[in-house]
Structures are given as structure tokens and as C-alpha cells.
Amino acid sequence: MIAKIEQLLKEVEAMHASNAEELEALRIKYLSKKGAINNLMADFRNVAAEQKKVVGMKLNELKTMAQDKINALKEQFENQDNGCDGVDLTRSAYPMELGTRHPLSIVKNEIIDIFARLGFSIAEGPEIEDDWHVFSALNFAEDHPARDMQDTFFIESHPDILLRTHTSSVQTRVMEASQPPIRIICPGRVYRNEAISYRAHCFFHQVEALYVDKEVSFTDLKQVLLLFAKEMFGADTKIRLRPSYFPFTEPSAEMDISCNICGGKGCPFCKHTGWVEILGCGMVDPNVLDANGIDSKIYSGYALGMGIERITNLKYQVKDLRMFSENDTRFLKEFEAAY
Numbered sequence: 268m269i270a271k272i273e274q275l276l277k278e279v280e281a282m283h284a285s286n287a288e289e290l291e292a293l294r295i296k297y298l299s300k301k302g303a304i305n306n307l308m309a310d311f312r313n314v315a316a317e318q319k320k321v322v323g324m325k326l327n328e329l330k331t332m333a334q335d336k337i338n339a340l341k342e343q344f345e346n347q348d349n350g351c352d353g354v355d356l357t358r359s360a361y362p363m364e365l366g367t368r369h370p371l372s373i374v375k376n377e378i379i380d381i382f383a384r385l386g387f388s389i390a391e392g393p394e395i396e397d398d399w400h401v402f403s404a405l406n407f408a409e410d411h412p413a414r415d416m417q418d419t420f421f422i423e424s425h426p427d428i429l430l431r432t433h434t435s436s437v438q439t440r441v442m443e444a445s446q447p448p449i450r451i452i453c454p455g456r457v458y459r460n461e462a463i464s465y466r467a468h469c470f471f472h473q474v475e476a477l478y479v480d481k482e483v484s485f486t487d488l489k490q491v492l493l494l495f496a497k498e499m500f501g502a503d504t505k506i507r508l509r510p511s512y513f514p515f516t517e518p519s520a521e522m523d524i525s526c527n528i529c530g531g532k533g534c535p536f537c538k539h540t541g542w543v544e545i546l547g548c549g550m551v552d553p554n555v556l557d558a559n560g561i562d563s564k565i566y567s568g569y570a571l572g573m574g575i576e577r578i579t580n581l582k583y584q585v586k587d588l589r590m591f592s593e594n595d596t597r598f599l600k601e602f603e604a605a606y
């Protein structure tokens with residue numbers, strides 16, 4: 268019996284299979300119910316009592332070795348199948364880190380959330396636009412400097428096509444496609460031909476809001492602005508409106524909020540004035556309503572637009588605009604707790 272086991276041990280040790288079928292044949296030969304090892308197990312009964320211990324140990328050794336060997340061969344075939352020599356190429360080299368939401372997305376979502384509670388719904392439009400939707404339909408005069416190549420990126424082969432310089436273009440797309448009541452908020456990326464520095468970039472993000480209905484007044488606008496400022500920057504925030512000019516609104520204003528960094532006392536951020544500008548706004552110019560198929564004798568509206576980078580700077584004091592587009596995870600991680 269011992270000799271038989273020794274013989275099988277040698278066989279098993281030298282076992283070799285060049286494909287899965289051969290391996291299966293080996294498994295049947297040695298490990299199946301009627302295989303060589305089980306046959307020996309059956310003979311074990313006849314072994315003399317004083318030899319049982321030694322033979323039993325040898326038999327177990329044989330069985331374990333056969334199982335290990337078959338498993339090892341099997342594994343080898345499986346790895347050979349993907350041609351990677353035992354290396355699992357689907358395994359990531361480093362544990363994957365969970366990303367964080369971008370600060371501009373955090374602030375954009377906050378702005379959207381505030382306006383959504385006031386009944387505004389989101390509208391979007393293309394970033395590659397035509398002159399009509401960005402300028403002409405918004406009452407820009409033929410010779411307005413914004414139309415200049417120095418401010419706007421035009422598509423060389425087609426001077427009518429450009430990268431939108433503001434999200435006000437979405438206003439025109441919505442007005443031409445629908446009738447009041449219109450109450451929309453348009454977040455998006457805009458492009459301007461600016462030299463890149465810590466305070467300017469050739470692209471940035473804006474949120475535009477537009478409300479058109481019967482009897483919409485400046486008072487409505489002011490109330491929404493005040494609510495927005497308090498929700499965004501805290502209940503103590505004050506606002507002030509300064510007269511301004513935009514081709515698409517009349518009257519137009521720029522809105523300042525009391526500096527949320529020094530609380531209005533004056534600091535380098537607000538240039539010691541206690542106020543910081545955050546957005547442009549006004550009553551939609553009747554010319555714009557009419558140009559976009561809305562009867563200005565029946566309807567009126569207000570509009571406002573702000574830069575998301577600016578609001579984010581105010582909330583989080585990011586001193587260099589370029590940080591927003593560098594994707595440095597050390598910077599991005601700082602906003603982990605903000606949402």
C-alpha cells in the first residue's frame with residue numbers, strides 16, 4: 268500500500284497538463300469518486316491496525332497534494348486565458364479616491380436652489396452662438412464695443428458665429444420660443460477674449476435670471492434681489508442698487524452687497540468702501556421683448572445676471588481665479604465639507 272501511495276505521489280508531483288481538457292482528465296484519474304486516490308481510500312480498511320496511522324498520513328498527504336496541484340494548474344490556465352501571466356490588469360494600481368464637488372458647482376447649485384424656491388426653472392442654451400442671440404436680439408448697437416474681436420471670440424471662417432460672452436443669450440432663446448409667464452434661471456459657461464491673470468480668465472460662469480409677465484415692476488426685482496442676497500450671504504446682508512447701463516435693460520442697475528468679509532466696516536477686499544458689487548440687473552428693455560416676439564405693450568419683465576466665480580470668491584475668498592480651472596485636488600478637497 269505504502270509503495271502504491273509513493274508511486275502516486277511521484278505521479279502527482281510530475282503531473283502536467285497543457286490544456287483544460289487534459290487537466291480535467293487528470294482530475295478524474297486521481298480525484299474523482301472512482302479515481303486512484305479514492306480507490307486507495309477504499310483499500311485503507313484492509314491495512315493492518317499498527318500501520319493505519321502511517322498509511323493514513325501518507326494517504327492524506329497524497330490527497331492534499333493532488334488537490335493543490337490540480338488547483339494550481341487550473342489557476343495557471345485561467346490566467347493564461349487573458350494573456351497576462353498571472354497579472355490582473357483590471358485591478359486599479361492605487362485605491363481610487365472619491366472626488367469632491369467643484370466649488371463653482373456648489374455655488375451654482377446654491378444659486379439655482381434659491382431661485383427654484385421662487386418658482387424659477389432652469390433653461391440652457393448653446394455656448395457656440397450666433398450674433399443675433401448674443402447681441403442683436405439684446406439691443407446691442409451695431410458699434411457696441413462688446414462686438415469687437417478684442418472682447419469676443421469669433422469663429423474665423425464664419426463671423427456670425429461666436430462663443431457666447433454672456434448667458435443673456437439664453438433669455439433670447441427662451442423668449443423667442445415661448446410666451447409669458449416666463450420665469451427662468453440660466454446657468455452656464457461664457458467666454459471672453461481676456462488675458463489670463465489672477466483676476467480674469469478667457470472663460471467663466473454666469474447665472475442669468477429672467478421674469479416676464481403682466482405688470483412686473485422694479486419693486487418685484489428689488490425684492491427678489493434682497494431675498495437672494497440674504498439667502499446667499501446671510502440674513503444681515505444689506506443691498507444697494509447703483510444706476511448703470513446695459514443695452515438690454517432700461518432702467519439698469521448694478522447691485523452691491525454689504526461686504527460679507529468685514530461686515531461692511533471696510534477692508535482691503537471691499538477697497539474700504541464696505542460694499543462689493545455682485546450683479547447686474549434691470550427691467551427688460553421693451554425693444555428686447557419686441558425683438559423676441561413678446562408684446563411689450565402687454566408684458567414687462569426684469570432680468571439679472573451674475574458671475575459664479577465672483578460669488579464663490581466672496582463666499583470662500585479664493586484669491587486667484589485660475590485655481591478654478593487647474594483641477595488641483597488639494598484645492599478642490601478644501602470644499603469637501605461645503606456640500
Ligand code: DAH
Binds near residue numbers: 432475
Ligand atoms: N449680461 C451681463 C454681463 O455679462 C450681465 C447682466 C446684466 C445680465 C444685467 C442681465 C442684466 O440680465 O439685466 O455683464
